[in-house]
Amino acid sequence: MIPVGAYARVSEDKALRANAADWREIGEQVAEQFKDMDALAAELGVTITRRYNDNNRPAGDPHIVRNDFEALLVDLENGTVRGILFYHSDRLVRQEYDAARINRLFQLNPTYVGRAVAGGTDLSTQEGRSMLTIQATMGGMEVYSTRRRVARKNKGLAERGHIHxxxxxxxxxxxxxxxxxxxxxxxxxxxxxxxxxxxxxxxxxxxxxxxxxxxxxxxxxxxxxxxxxxxxxxxxxxxxxxxxxxxxxxxxxxxxxxxxxxxxxxxxxxxxxxxxxxxxxxxxxxxxxxxxxxxxxxxxEGRAAHTTSAKYLLSGIARCGKCSFPLMSNQYSKGTASHERYGYRYACLTTLGGCGGVTRVGPPMEHMVEEAFLLEVRRSLGTVAGQVEINETKHDVRLARIDQEIAEVSERRRAKRISMSTALDLIEELEGERDELNRQRRQLVAAKVRRQNISPSLPEEWKGYSVSQRKIRLRESIRAVMVHPAGRGRRFDPSLIEVVWIEGGK
Missing domain, CATH: 3.90.1750.20 (Putative Large Serine Recombinase; Chain B, Domain 2)
Incomplete structure (x- = not known):
């Protein structure tokens, strides 16, 4: 009795999918295929020793690996099974590459059994192997055509606003x-x-x-x-x-x-x-x-470090008043009085390229800058003097024209007035411009929304803001906080902290 494998596959077993948790492993259609292969094995006088099941696994997508199909090839290569039964050639292969891999094994092993329940494919003959290749080629064309029709249909539904x-x-x-x-x-x-x-x-x-x-x-x-x-x-x-x-x-x-x-x-x-x-x-x-x-x-661009949340309010805002280098947060040594009282400081670190000439306790400096900012908010609420109106629609005319130009290029290509290569170059250039203008439009909308969100309740809401939210607000009005050198051992002096406001922000 010749040991052979039985291979079954369905791209999507919808009948079972709605009713069983293990629908990838079993299914009514796959079970029917195995039943037919058992009958064929009895007719041929061979014994099915292994079953290969790629249920809910398409064969026409080169990006998808069919695990049991790959296992089948290995078993045919090493002689674990000396043949394969399958329901139809399109259940076994739908790409020329896979058909060639199967045909190679049967050419090297002319005694192997390779039969289909339906379709008459016999892999033990040259005619059968040639037919497998032809059917795989036709199957691949069918898959491609189906994808093209589905893509066109989905795009049409999208343009009509239908849910997908x-x-x-x-x-x-x-x-x-x-x-x-x-x-x-x-x-x-x-x-x-x-x-x-x-x-x-x-x-x-x-x-x-x-x-x-x-x-x-x-x-x-x-x-x-x-x-x-x-x-x-x-x-x-x-x-x-x-x-x-x-x-x-x-x-x-x-x-x-x-x-x-x-x-x-x-x-x-x-x-x-x-x-x-x-x-x-x-x-x-x-x-x-x-x-x-x-x-x-x-x-x-290196203007900000990757972080999921801000921890220190003035990181990236505070600068050394001596060399203008950004001040970095730095923890005081544990066990010291400064650590117990303040926890951290801002320092111009020589290890990062600074001059090392400025160090200032963190919490008092942050409190002073926040008070200065909130004072300006209270003064400016309700006034728009000096503010430039934000027009987020200024690119809309060009955006509409870009869509028209893309359609015109496509029409010229269909009329064979320009080559495919030229059309793609023009379309890709227009699409790049459109993406950049859409990005700029979103930036303008964001600035407008942030300005609108400044309400009379901001000073009261400030305490409930996270460090990240406070930092964003500060950056909208403050360009930098310059920390000037102080003598060694001197107490915190607010006069040595200079807030540099953004032009028009104060």
Whole structure:
């Protein structure tokens, strides 16, 4: 009795998926395939010694590894099984590369048994192997055509604002249209808090304390930690303000972690609104995205260190009055009176390139700067003198024109007036300009929202702000805090602390 393997596969076993937790391992359609292969084995006089099951695993995607198919190849190579039974050639292979791997093994082992239940494929003959290659090629073309049609359909649905399938997004109920009773409010507060200075890391800590976990692939509640990237993705999701996005699966895979604000669907130059309830306004969402973008850019350019939350208020703001080098926070030695009383100080460190000529206790200096800032806030509330009006719409005309130019280039390519290569060059240049203008627009919206958020209650709310939120507020008005040298042993002298205000901020 010749030992052979039996290989079964279904791309998506929908019948079982809704009813069983282990739908990847078993399924009605797979079970039927094995039943038919058992009957074929009896007819051929061979014995099925191993079963290979790639249920819910497509064969036409080169990015997806079929584990049991790879195990089958190994077993055929080393002779553990001396043949393979399968239901139809398209269950076994749907790519020319996989067909060639199978054919090679049967060419090297002419006594191997390779038969299909349906379709008549016999891998022990040259004709059968040639047919497998042809069928795999045709199967690959069918997969490609199906993906193209699905992509076109999904893009059309996106342009009409229709909701797309997928797991329940954080902030919405199971119907994916109405808002979740508690999550939506937490998401709204987080989006509004980002432009005010709260960091993604601080929001993550708050959500973990509230017991929130990832909503996708949650197998065992309580075992998954909410990741920083997950929180950021929720905050920048255009869905929050009702915008519809579209990103083909192939591009999503290539982008790895796509920046979804760049994939908002536009029609006639305007964002397409989805058919679900929005959590915040487009302006509030844009302010949140622009703030996160600016923080990322500052880290890349070396203007800010990567941190999930700010610990010291004046880090990056305070400078040495002697050499202008940024002062760094520095803990006093434990056990000293200064450590017990103040905890930390700001110093011009020679190890980082400073002159070492200035050191000042931290808490008193921070308190003095905060008092000066709040005094200016009280003086300026209700006045707009000297403030330049922020116009976030100044790029809208150009953005609409870019969409028209992209359509014109595509039309010229279809009419064969320009080559594909030239069209792609023009389109990529226009898309780059569009992304940059959208980024600038979000920055303007963020500045406008932050200005609007300065309310008469700011001095009273100040105590409840985190260090990050306070720091953002200070940076909007204060350019630097110059700390001038003091004699050794002298008490803290406020006159040696100079606040340099941003022009127009005082």
């Amino acid at each position: 399938g997928g797991p329940r997004p954080f902030g919405w109920a199971e119907d994916r249209r109405t808002l979740h009773d508690t999550e939506a409010e937490e998401l709204r507060k987080a989006v509004l808090a980002i432009p005010g200075g709260l960091t993604v890391g601080e929001i993550r800590k708050q959500w973990i304390d509230l017991g929130y976990e990832p909503t996708r692939n949650k197998k065992k509640p309580g075992t998954q930690t909410l990741q920083h990237s997950t929180v950021e993705t929720r905050l920048i999701n255009p869905r929050i303000c009702g915008y519809r996005t579209y990103l083909p699966q192939a591009e999503r895979r290539d982008a790895k972690r796509p920046w979804m604000p760049d994939f908002v669907v536009r029609k006639d130059g305007k964002p397409v609104m989805g058919n679900w309830e929005a959590i915040v306004s487009p302006e509030e969402w844009q302010a949140c995205v622009a703030t996160i973008e600016e923080r990322k850019r500052a880290r890349v």
